[in-house]
Amino acid sequence: MDRRTACLNQANAFREKALADPEHHDQWIDEAIKWLERAMEASRRVAVTVEGGDASAVSEVP
Template sequence: MDRRTACLHQANAFREKALTDPEHHDQWIDEAIKWLERAMEASCRAVTTMTADDGSEGSEPDRSVLTRQ
């Protein structure tokens, strides 16, 4: 399981706790939000490599390459 998926599972667990523990609902929702933010950070970690188009006719620009970490 990758980091993003693990964070999403943890966020879901806190959302479920919020439903079953109304007395501490806000606390569990805050925790769920923290884990969702971590999941977003994990999914944004990528390396982008780009090459410049030299402008000559008939040449196709190179596409950027994304690699998930």
């Protein structure tokens, strides 16, 4: 499982906790939002591989 999917799964778990625990709803929603932000950050990072001749390079694109 990639990092983005793991973060989305964690966000979903916190949303479910928010529904099941109305007394702490806001706390669980805040946690879900944090995990959604992490998922968005993970989806922005893309590895790009360029091969040519005898050299190859790998860089991360924000």
